[in-house]
Amino acid sequence: xxxxxxxxxxxxxxxxxxxxxxxxxxxxxxxxxxxxxxxxxxxxxxxxxxxxxxxxxxxxxxxxxxxxxxxxxxxxxxxxxxxxxxxxxxxxxxxxxxxxxxxxxxxxxxxxxxxxxxxxxxxxxxxxxxxxxxxxxxxxxxxxxxxxxxxxxxxxxxxxxxxxxxxxxxxxxxxxxxxxxxxxxxxxxxxxxxxxxxxxxxxxxxxxxxxxxxxxxxxxxxxxxxxxxxxxxxxxxxxxxxxxxxxxxxxxxxxxxxxxxxxxxxxxxxxxxxxxxxxxxxxx
Numbered sequence: 556x557x558x559x560x561x562x563x564x565x566x567x568x569x570x571x572x573x574x575x576x577x578x579x580x581x582x583x584x585x586x587x588x589x590x591x592x593x594x595x596x597x598x599x600x601x602x603x604x605x606x607x608x609x610x611x612x613x614x615x616x617x618x619x620x621x622x623x624x625x626x627x628x629x630x631x632x633x634x635x636x637x638x639x640x641x642x643x644x645x646x647x648x649x650x651x652x653x654x655x656x657x658x659x660x661x662x663x664x665x666x667x668x669x670x671x672x673x674x675x676x677x678x679x680x681x682x683x684x685x686x687x688x689x690x691x692x693x694x695x696x697x698x699x700x701x702x703x704x705x706x707x708x709x710x711x712x713x714x715x716x717x718x719x720x721x722x723x724x725x726x727x728x729x730x731x732x733x734x735x736x737x738x739x740x741x742x743x744x745x746x747x748x749x750x751x752x753x754x755x756x757x758x759x760x761x762x763x764x765x766x767x768x769x770x771x772x773x774x775x776x777x778x779x780x781x782x783x784x785x786x787x788x789x790x791x792x793x794x795x796x797x798x799x800x801x802x803x804x805x806x807x808x809x810x811x812x813x814x815x816x817x818x819x820x821x822x823x824x825x826x827x828x829x830x831x832x833x834x835x836x837x838x839x
Contacts, residue, residue: 556810556812556815557703557704557705557810558704558808558809558811558812559593560589560590560592560806560808561591561592561593561594561595561734561764561766561806561807561808562586562587562589562591562594562595562805562806563595563766563767563768563785563786563795563804563805564579564582564583564586564596564597564768565597565768565769565771565782565797565800565801565802565803565804566578566579566582566597566600566768566770566771566802567770567772567773567774567800567801567802568597568599568600568601568602568603568740568770568774569602569603569604569776570602570603570604570609570613570775570776572601572602572613572621572622575600575602575622576601576621576625578802579596579600579622579625579626579629580625580629582596582802582803582804583596583629583633583635584633585804586804586806587633587635590806591806592634592635592636593635593636593701593809594633594635594636594637594638595638595766595767595768596626596637596638596640596738597640597641597738597740597768597770597784598641598653598714598715598738598739598740598769598770599641599643599653599740600626600639600640600641600642601622601623602622602643603774603775603776603778604776605776605778611649613643614643614644614645614651615644616645617644617645617654622639623639623644623656626639626656627656627662627664630658630659630660630662631658631660631662634660635660636657636658636660636701636703637657637658638655638656638657639657639658640655640714640738640739640768641653641654641714641738643690646690646691647691648691650690650691651689651690651691652669652670652690652691653669653670653686653690653714654667654668654669655668655670655697655712655714657699657701657710657712659701659702660702665699665700665701666697666710666712668695668697668712668713668714669691669692669694670692670693670713670715670716671692671693671694671696671713671717671720672692672716672717672719672723673685673686673690673716674686674715674716675687678742696712696723696726696730697711697713698712698730703809703811708733708734708811709731709732709734710732710733710734710736711724711727711728711730711732711734711735711736711763712727713727713735713736714737714738714739715737715740718739718753718754718757718767719753721756721757721760724757724760724761725760725761727761728761728763728824729824732763733811733814734763734765734809735763735764735765736765736766736767737754737757737766737767738767738768738769739769739770740769740770740780741769741781742778742779742781743780743800745781746769746780746781746782747781750783750785751783751785751793754767754785754787755787755791758788758789758790758791759789759790762817762818762821762823762824763814764786764787764788764789764814765787766786766787766809767784767785767786767787769782769783769785769797770782771783771784771797771799771801771802772800772801772802782797782800782801783796783797783798783799783800784797784805785797785805786805786807786809788813789813789814789817789818790813790817794807794808795807
């Protein structure tokens with residue numbers, strides 16, 4: 556059991572990684588100044604660009620990516636766990652990986668995670684997205700043990716659209732995750748309808764904290780994201796939130812003893828039972 560302060564950093568990333576790194580530096584510094592020892596940035600912290608030529612020109616290998624290097628340096632400078640929600644990393648075959656990084660207080664890489672579920676949708680407001688045309692999906696769920704307070708905390712790693720797949724979070728909770736994470740660049744339409752509901756559900760059904768930093772506002776490439784970066788406790792209560800879609804920081808205290816307390820009250824993880832796959836019955 557451990558107690559620590561967690562922060563969500565809300566950004567409005569641009570097609571320019573250098574500018575985004577500067578914004579990240581400023582906001583992470585604010586979070587650390589407010590006592591946060593775990594700081595999470597949003598999905599696509601490093602670049603948001605719909606123009607494929609601009610996007611491809613900015614892609615780098617993990618070892619050479621300037622935003623990854625900047626985040627690593629910020630973790631060491633402030634002596635914090637810095638969770639780079641995700642950034643685009645060059646992958647084989649002309650594709651990119653939507654990759655999360657967790658850096659320790661010395662700047663060492665504690666864990667990485669590639670987003671598994673691709674946002675391939677056609678919304679009724681005319682928006683159409685095909686992440687699978689750009690990104691190679693990950694294949695392995697992510698867990699990370701990180702220093703927190705006087706002990707450690709176990710994080711479950713996910714990105715944005717992953718939050719619509721509860722089996723991923725359930726697997727992490729069953730593997731001991733106390734804090735589930737979902738850094739995102741949620742569209743405004745889907746965010747207004749589902750952001751708070753989905754994240755509170757993931758917290759409640761897994762008796763876990765949920766920490767989700769988000770992109771917010773109208774971006775230079777024309778997209779609109781919902782914002783409302785948030786921290787939720789295992790009872791489903793909102794502990795901290797960046798209201799609206801402007802860049803900012805929200806900080807909350809996380810006490811992992813609450814995870815054990817809620818799991819004792821509502822032991823749904825322990826009460827799970829195996830069942831046969833459904834068979835269709837009725838009119839042939």
